[in-house]
Amino acid sequence: MTKANRNNLIRCLIFLLILGIAVFYLNQVFSIAETEESKKNFNQFYSEKENSIEGIYFGSSNANRYWSAPLAYHETGMTVYNMGTSGQPFVVVKSLMKEVEKTQNPDLFIVELRWLNRGCDRVSEGGLRKVTDSMRFSKERIECIDESIDFALPGDNDIVDDRTSYYVPFFKYHSRWNGGDLSSDDLWNRDAKSLWKGFTLSEGKTFAQKPQKPAVYTENTEKLAPETERMFNDLLDYCDSIDTEVLFVLSPFSAKEDNVGRLNEAVRIAEERGYPVLNFNTKELVEDVGINWETDFYNSNHANILGAEKYTKYLANYIAEHYDMEDHRGDPAYKSWDESYESYVEFVEKKQNKLDK
Incomplete structure (x- = not known):
């Protein structure tokens, strides 16, 4: 190879490297907004020290x-991170x-079952993208996209088989440049993180x-729904193959009878497969927990701060009693908690002081 050809090759490699960095950056910018709580949640998870999280709540x-992860830590010293995202379809849990x-060795996975009263009709593009756009690029992300779209496509929903725009979000969001919703956070604050280990606090709700x-x-x-039962059993098959213990929960809400029937069926399936379930929609x-239906909710499906704190304290104490969780309170390595x-x-x-005035 002549010196001139070698120099041209070097220039070409440098150009491709710069182009790759630019494409990677733009793909990060032109994705779901950095102000979105799910993005902050995943950013925070990826920043956690390896093998420092004992449990994950999905x-x-x-x-x-x-699930208030900071409160659970304060009460028991356990580090159980909240990977919940608004509208998260159950089909993503395995991925x-x-x-x-890949980065943590948790002792326990906690999985909310409430989504299982639905079928593929209830998967939404927004709920799915809050997960897939927030994940780092990896084979797990691709698997998550493919399995979710395959599950959702037969349903009456807004999912279309446009996988490229999920793999490379730039193709979905490039119009944000002219759309007026691209903010400085998207350009410069791409690593905004959750302050509360995935728990959502807001001024209103x-x-x-x-x-x-x-x-x-x-x-x-x-x-x-047949597709839901198949998907649930697929997750249970995966749970059978791992060492991490799995606890299924049904958080308390103003459940209607048809919902309760399907959720009872989900409980039955999990228990028959040998998994424990805590069903908080039982009278006992x-x-x-001490749930007060007059004060502890902001709508029929969601607890407010009063309900969340009661639920978190009860479940955290249950986990501490039944699983081998360490107490990390006072350990400098867990200062972030x-x-x-x-x-x-x-x-x-601060908010309660405002309300009391």
Whole structure:
């Protein structure tokens, strides 16, 4: 190779390197907005020290509005991170478990079952993208996209088989440049993180109080949608193959009878496969937690701060009693968890002081 050809090759490689960096950067910028809580949640998870998280809580908004990871840490010293995202379809849970296992070695996965009263009609593009756009590029992300779209396509929803725009979000979001919603956060603050280890606090919903009808208490069962049952059993097959223990939960909400029937069926399936389930929509557990249907919810499906704190304390103590969790309180290596709880208390007290005036 002549010197001139070698120099041209070097220039070409440098150009390709710069182009690759530019494309990677633009793909990060032109994705779901950096102000989106799910993006902050995943950014925070990826920043956590390897093998420092003992548990992961998966679910949609009935996870990130119920499980206060900072409060659970303060109460017991356990590090159980909240990977809940609004509208998270259940079909992503297996891929998220695999994603977690790349950097963490958790003792426990906690999986919210409430989504299983639905079928493929209820998968939405927004709910799916809050997960896939927030994940780092990897084979787990591609698997998550493919399995989710395959599950959703037969349904009456807004999912189309345009996988390229999921693999490379730039193709979906390039119009944000002219759309007016591209902010400085997207350009310069691409690593914004969750302050509360995935738990969602907001000025309005978190502190609203709307009386709800009590959940319907029944042992009746109703068949799951066929595609949902297949997907659930696929997750259980994966859970059978890993060492991490799995606990399924049904968080308390103003459940209607048809929902309860399908959820009871999900509980039955999990228990028959040998997995423990805590069903908080039973009279016994509602009373044990101390749920007040008049004060503890901001709508029929979601707890406010009062309900979330009752639920978190009860479940954290249950986990501490039944699983081998360490108490990390006072350990300098877990300072970020202490800081997260301090931030949590500051936010809650500041808002409550406003409401008391």
